Amino acid sequence: MGRYVLRRLLQLIPVFFGTTLLIYWLVWAVPGDPFAGKCGERACPDSYIQFMTDKYHLDDPWPIQYLYYMGHLLTGDFGQTFGGREISEIIAQAYPNTLKLALVALIIEAIIGLTAGILTGLRRNGFLDNLVLVSTLFLLAIPTFVSGFLLQYLLGVQIGIINPTVSSGAPINELIVPGFVLGSISMAYVARLTRTSIAENSRSDYVRTAVAKGLPQRRVVGVHLLRNSLIPVITFLGTDLGSLMGGAIVTEGIFSINGIGREVYRAIVTKESATVVGIVVVLVMVYLLMNLLVDLLYAALDPRIRYE
Amino acid sequence: MRVSKRASAAAAIAAVALVAAGCGGGDDDSDTSGNTDKTANGAITIDGTQPANPLLPSNTSETGGGDILDFMWTGLINYPPGGGDPVNAVAESIDTTDAQTYTVKIKKGVKFHDGTEVKAKNFIEAWNFTANSENGQQQASFFSDIAGYEDVHTEDPDGEEGPQKAPPPKAQTMSGLASVDDYTFTIKLAAANSIFPVKLGYSAYYPMPDSFFAASDKNEWGKKPVGNGPVKFVSWSDNVEIKLTRFDEYTLDDKVKIKDVTVKLYQEDTAAYADLQANNLDFQQQVPASALAGEKWKSDLGNRALDVPIPVQQLIAFPIYDKRFQNKDLRRAVSLSINREEIASKIFFNTRKPSTNWAAPGTPGAEAFACSTCKYDPEAAKAALQAAGGFQGEMVLYYNADASHKDWMEAAANSVASTLGIKVRAEGMPTFAVFRQNIDAHKMTGPYRAGWQADYPAAENWLGPLYVTGGGSNDGLYSNAQVDALYKEGSQAADEAAANAKFAEAIKIVDEEVPSIPVVSVSQQSGISNRIASSVKTNWVGSIDLSTVELV
Numbered sequence: 123m124g125r126y127v128l129r130r131l132l133q134l135i136p137v138f139f140g141t142t143l144l145i146y147w148l149v150w151a152v153p154g155d156p157f158a159g160k161c162g163e164r165a166c167p168d169s170y171i172q173f174m175t176d177k178y179h180l181d182d183p184w185p186i187q188y189l190y191y192m193g194h195l196l197t198g199d200f201g202q203t204f205g206g207r208e209i210s211e212i213i214a215q216a217y218p219n220t221l222k223l224a225l226v227a228l229i230i231e232a233i234i235g236l237t238a239g240i241l242t243g244l245r246r247n248g249f250l251d252n253l254v255l256v257s258t259l260f261l262l263a264i265p266t267f268v269s270g271f272l273l274q275y276l277l278g279v280q281i282g283i284i285n286p287t288v289s290s291g292a293p294i295n296e297l298i299v300p301g302f303v304l305g306s307i308s309m310a311y312v313a314r315l316t317r318t319s320i321a322e323n324s325r326s327d328y329v330r331t332a333v334a335k336g337l338p339q340r341r342v343v344g345v346h347l348l349r350n351s352l353i354p355v356i357t358f359l360g361t362d363l364g365s366l367m368g369g370a371i372v373t374e375g376i377f378s379i380n381g382i383g384r385e386v387y388r389a390i391v392t393k394e395s396a397t398v399v400g401i402v403v404v405l406v407m408v409y410l411l412m413n414l415l416v417d418l419l420y421a422a423l424d425p426r427i428r429y430e
Numbered sequence: 431m432r433v434s435k436r437a438s439a440a441a442a443i444a445a446v447a448l449v450a451a452g453c454g455g456g457d458d459d460s461d462t463s464g465n466t467d468k469t470a471n472g473a474i475t476i477d478g479t480q481p482a483n484p485l486l487p488s489n490t491s492e493t494g495g496g497d498i499l500d501f502m503w504t505g506l507i508n509y510p511p512g513g514g515d516p517v518n519a520v521a522e523s524i525d526t527t528d529a530q531t532y533t534v535k536i537k538k539g540v541k542f543h544d545g546t547e548v549k550a551k552n553f554i555e556a557w558n559f560t561a562n563s564e565n566g567q568q569q570a571s572f573f574s575d576i577a578g579y580e581d582v583h584t585e586d587p588d589g590e591e592g593p594q595k596a597p598p599p600k601a602q603t604m605s606g607l608a609s610v611d612d613y614t615f616t617i618k619l620a621a622a623n624s625i626f627p628v629k630l631g632y633s634a635y636y637p638m639p640d641s642f643f644a645a646s647d648k649n650e651w652g653k654k655p656v657g658n659g660p661v662k663f664v665s666w667s668d669n670v671e672i673k674l675t676r677f678d679e680y681t682l683d684d685k686v687k688i689k690d691v692t693v694k695l696y697q698e699d700t701a702a703y704a705d706l707q708a709n710n711l712d713f714q715q716q717v718p719a720s721a722l723a724g725e726k727w728k729s730d731l732g733n734r735a736l737d738v739p740i741p742v743q744q745l746i747a748f749p750i751y752d753k754r755f756q757n758k759d760l761r762r763a764v765s766l767s768i769n770r771e772e773i774a775s776k777i778f779f780n781t782r783k784p785s786t787n788w789a790a791p792g793t794p795g796a797e798a799f800a801c802s803t804c805k806y807d808p809e810a811a812k813a814a815l816q817a818a819g820g821f822q823g824e825m826v827l828y829y830n831a832d833a834s835h836k837d838w839m840e841a842a843a844n845s846v847a848s849t850l851g852i853k854v855r856a857e858g859m860p861t862f863a864v865f866r867q868n869i870d871a872h873k874m875t876g877p878y879r880a881g882w883q884a885d886y887p888a889a890e891n892w893l894g895p896l897y898v899t900g901g902g903s904n905d906g907l908y909s910n911a912q913v914d915a916l917y918k919e920g921s922q923a924a925d926e927a928a929a930n931a932k933f934a935e936a937i938k939i940v941d942e943e944v945p946s947i948p949v950v951s952v953s954q955q956s957g958i959s960n961r962i963a964s965s966v967k968t969n970w971v972g973s974i975d976l977s978t979v980e981l982v
Contacts, residue, residue: 153860153861153864154860154861154863154864154867155863155867156863158863158864158866158867158870159861159862159863159865159866159867160482160491160492160568161491161568162491162492162883164895164902164903164905165866165870165902165905166568167563167567167568167570167571167583168563168585168586168596169563169564169565169566169567169570169583169584169585169596170489170566170567170568170570172563172566172586172595172596173564173565173566174566205481205482205483205484206483206484206649206652207668211668212668215667215668215669216669271700274701274704275704278704278708279704279707279708282708285705285708285710286701286704286705286707286708286710287696287701287702287704287705287710290667290670290671291670374697375697375698375701376698376700376701377701378694378696378697378698378701378702378705379697380668380669380670380697384669384697385669391832391861391863392863393863
């Protein structure tokens with residue numbers, strides 16, 4: 123187990139260098155001079171462009187720039203944006219908000235999705251089953267920006283029970299509606315995945331054995347059925363945290379949350395490679411660590427799974 | 431000039447402003463006056479965008495940071511809301527006899543927020559800092575009129591692509607700036623320029639306190655700036671909000687009545703709009719494009735909706751360096767074949783007005799800047815095309831696709847195509863940066879969208895930078911010796927009226943030659959909450975005039 127975790131952690135190193143190199147190259151390949159649009163409808167003074175070019179080594183080819191960047195990064199310096207902001211500060215400010223939002227979304231989707239999935243998986247083809255099928259279909263069909271605007275308008279502007287935008291610091295209670303919006307599509311997947319998994323496993327031998335032994339229904343479902351059925355669902359939820367963080371860009375925009383989605387978007391448009399790489403590196407790390415956590419959870423759910 | 435970030439991201443170039451609508455004729459409406467007690471301790475929230483750079487007047491050319499600077503600083507002169515001639519602010523007087531040497535006296539007792547007094551040297555040192563090419567400041571070129579500018583601002587001999595670097599400046603100070611005593615200084619220009627004093631209200635000319643020059647890291651200083659205006663800096667949380675509060679020792683006329691101002695930095699204008707509707711936001715400078723369709727914003731906001739004409743124009747500029755566009759009859763033909771009325775009503779829902787002048791309406795002197803080809807006249811257009819000998823191949827109109835220019839540029843292209851019977855289409859370039867890069871490098875192969883926002887309220891600003899040879903934004907490389915000569919005469923005229931007369935003559939030639947096409951002039955659709963009195967005004971750049979805010 124320890125060796126397995128260590129091996130997985132060591133694998134992060136090449137992934138780290140690979141992704142940063144790739145992203146650096148991709149951002150560099152985006153056309154456009156970062157300073158061409160900075161001074162509005164007139165060309166920037168040469169002295170300004172020269173000053174900035176020297177400061178950020180933009181005259182050098184990208185591999186050299188990458189080496190400069192990595193040199194600084196390995197000493198813990200994420201660098202500065204063209205506007206002179208510390209990128210580490212941007213990351214420190216924006217990440218917690220996005221992470222909070224993604225976690226709220228994950229919790230909402232897990233609670234509602236799992237409940238709906240378990241209930242319908244146990245009683246197939248009933249009224250509830252059809253209701254969940256139709257409503258998940260509905261959720262899947264609505265893009266995030268539609269549900270976001272709709273809830274913002276109805277709850278925030280018309281009824282007035284929430285603030286239309288999230289205030290600074292993004293307190294958890296204000297993130298519930300944005301989290302619901304962000305998690306709504308995955309929620310539908312979780313419900314359907316759980317339903318199918320439960321439905322399949324409820325016909326399996328070990329469940330029949332457990333029932334035959336006379337175990338109470340609660341124990342059959344709660345311990346025997348759920349533990350096995352949850353493996354695909356947990357896999358989905360684990361990787362979903364990563365994609366929720368990456369995909370929060372629309373939700374952050376609608377509810378005006380200071381998160382990484384907007385920062386990354388802005389940085390790509392303005393060719394701030396150092397900012398893009400810094401943010402994405404942390405995103406990749408979160409993604410990989412979540413995957414590791416999910417893999418380790420398997421053993422807890424199914425004792426037959428062993429790590430070597 | 432300042433470019434609005436939100437504007438380039440969402441259609442409306444927001445900017446300059448004249449009158450706050452909604453205050454109408456009568457002040458007898460009880461709704462228009464505020465509650466004095468509430469106001470004195472009151473706090474408001476207005477919308478903004480994250481400044482691109484630390485808050486330094488020398489390095490800010492976009493409205494996100496520019497609006498904050500304008501709140502926090504007061505320059506030598508102010509541009510009054512409602513248009514008209516500038517009035518003295520920090521300046522006691524600005525005198526000249528020859529339009530070349532100006533003597534500036536400043537008022538005593540005007541203070542920076544750190545308590546130090548504003549003196550002549552604060553202006554001189556700030557200007558020398560900005561102009562010095564070694565400091566690489568975006569606003570350096572605003573000092574190019576002053577004698578000795580070339581000594582502190584050296585140019586790269588072979589352009590920025592070339593291997594050579596610009597030589598270090600010969601001097602650290604411009605010879606044209608001299609201090610007479612603590613409250614008096616003189617500005618000697620390289621050549622006579624009667625318009626120069628009008629520029630002095632622009633943010634590039636703000637004074638800087640001693641703490642700025644003492645700071646080793648100017649960017650760090652700019653994260654907690656110290657100005658001399660009616661409100662002072664409290665805090666700045668990136669992408670979230672900038673907090674300002676009243677500066678109680680402020681001595682000039684434009685004091686603010688409210689206490690605290692929070693500028694909330696929105697990512698999306700639709701989010702700000704939702705807050706405005708829910709009365710969580712007290713002022714939104716430009717409502718989102720989605721609220722303009724069918725005049726939805728007016729029904730949403732009722733009497734909280736303000737329609738403010740602002741001196742901004744959308745133009746289509748010609749790359750005169752391209753042989754195919756060197757025939758002025760062809761350019762006339764294109765201008766005459768654009769149906770501006772239809773674009774203004776169908777695409778902009780009348781939030782834009784068809785252009786009739788070469789300067790935005792409301793600019794002093796703009797009446798004499800009439801545009802004779804700014805009308806839809808298919809017969810005249812066809813005749814002009816014939817006189818030009820037709821057009822070979824396909825004409826492509828370019829725009830930047832990262833803002834909503836697609837619809838109106840396509841409408842213009844269709845209008846030209848159907849009127850002239852030639853092949854015309856509109857094509858988007860992916861980003862504003864790519865677009866500007868091609869324009870700066872003079873590589874455009876067709877007419878392209880251009881937006882111009884005045885830096886200062888003078889007709890000259892619609893002529894000099896755009897159509898005079900070597901003008902800062904004369905991107906199409908239009909050049910006419912007569913225009914240059916008239917412009918020079920106007921600049922050296924004894925007073926502004928004489929100057930404007932010469933500029934009007936110059937624009938007549940420009941009007942003959944159509945180096946670009948004015949299409950629509952812009953107005954701004956703002957909204958206020960039910961917490962503030964509707965007597966609020968916007969300043970000349972369309973941002974809220976804090977001194978007019980009262981709570982109800």
